Amino acid sequence: MPEHNHWNWDRKSYDLKFTAYRCIGIRCDGEIQGLMMVSTLATEGRSAANKRKPVLYVKYVESAPWNLKAYVGEDTRFGGVGTALICAAIEVSAEEEFKGRIALHSLPQSEQFYARFMEDLGIDPEGENLRYFEMSEEQSKTFLKGGDK
Amino acid sequence: MKMPEMTDETFLRLAREEDNCSILAGNLQGIFQKKESPAVEPAVPVTKFAFGALINLQRRNRQWTIEQLAEKAEIDLNEAVSIEEDPAYRPEPRAVFQLAKVLALPIKKLLVLSGNAELASPRLETAAVRFAARSRAVEKLSEAEAAALNEFVAALVEEDDERKVS
Numbered sequence: 001m002p003e004h005n006h007w008n009w010d011r012k013s014y015d016l017k018f019t020a021y022r023c024i025g026i027r028c029d030g031e032i033q034g035l036m037m038v039s040t041l042a043t044e045g046r047s048a049a050n051k052r053k054p055v056l057y058v059k060y061v062e063s064a065p066w067n068l069k070a071y072v073g074e075d076t077r078f079g080g081v082g083t084a085l086i087c088a089a090i091e092v093s094a095e096e097e098f099k100g101r102i103a104l105h106s107l108p109q110s111e112q113f114y115a116r117f118m119e120d121l122g123i124d125p126e127g128e129n130l131r132y133f134e135m136s137e138e139q140s141k142t143f144l145k146g147g148d149k
Numbered sequence: 150m151k152m153p154e155m156t157d158e159t160f161l162r163l164a165r166e167e168d169n170c171s172i173l174a175g176n177l178q179g180i181f182q183k184k185e186s187p188a189v190e191p192a193v194p195v196t197k198f199a200f201g202a203l204i205n206l207q208r209r210n211r212q213w214t215i216e217q218l219a220e221k222a223e224i225d226l227n228e229a230v231s232i233e234e235d236p237a238y239r240p241e242p243r244a245v246f247q248l249a250k251v252l253a254l255p256i257k258k259l260l261v262l263s264g265n266a267e268l269a270s271p272r273l274e275t276a277a278v279r280f281a282a283r284s285r286a287v288e289k290l291s292e293a294e295a296a297a298l299n300e301f302v303a304a305l306v307e308e309d310d311e312r313k314v315s
Contacts, residue, residue, distance in 0.1 A: 060174065063172050065266070070170075080161070094152045145155075
């Protein structure tokens with residue numbers, strides 16, 4: 001961006017009161033470029049591959065608006081924020097002994113991104129009618145190797 | 150458990166394929182709670198007044214109602230009203246983006262004025278303060294404004310009367 005603007009992450013991250021969540025940010029050029037929050041409490045998987053297995057639930061992911069074509073057209077600053085954050089989520093999942101299994105509720109505009117490497121389990125009426133996605137252990141390994149699900 | 154590491158080459162390819170698309174997932178509601186009744190409300194930056202005034206004047210310059218603006222920008226009517234009328238209201242970046250599109254305004258500056266990005270340009274701040282100060286109309290109300298005002302006042306009086314009766 002021509003001016004050195006700062007995405008107002010304070011708005012997103014103030015007053016965090018829960019210790020069962022971990023916040024992971026990507027910082028480049030002294031600014032947060034993307035933010036993710038994961039719950040380290042085991043959540044039971046819903047897909048056939050994850051049935052009765054713990055998954056790491058990604059509570060929230062967002063990229064700074066200046067990295068999104070939808071906001072700034074071709075004038076984006078950094079790419080791969082989503083890829084990097086999903087890698088980080090898989091890493092945390094592995095650390096927590098969830099073997100790279102992750103899950104999230106995607107907003108409509110991001111469904112295409114997640115559908116490429118996660119299993120689409122449809123609209124979740126209990127998840128604010130957002131589409132629910134899960135990644136199995138195998139899918140996370142495939143993702144890290146660069147393949148689609 | 151150790152997962153295989155993604156190679157730089159793979160990362161770069163996936164990043165290219167990601168193509169700076171939206172990755173928004175989840176919702177902060179329920180995790181973050183607003184601070185409970187702070188003793189002193191933080192002051193609303195003057196630039197926020199400029200943002201509301203700018204949208205208001207741009208809309209009126211096109212002779213659109215707020216409803217028409219909301220419709221064209223595909224944003225919620227409540228949000229459109231809040232943007233124009235409530236300087237403390239901070240619209241979501243999506244709404245700012247939509248407004249920038251329909252009003253042909255620069256998105257990056259609007260993100261700053263709307264409070265979604267921090268101000269780093271003293272020139273923009275000075276211009277915003279001056280605009281906020283000058284945009285307060287002193288001229289006579291237009292017929293449409295007078296009619297809307299009368300209608301609203303009549304509704305207020307009517308409701309007040311009804312309450313007194315009941």
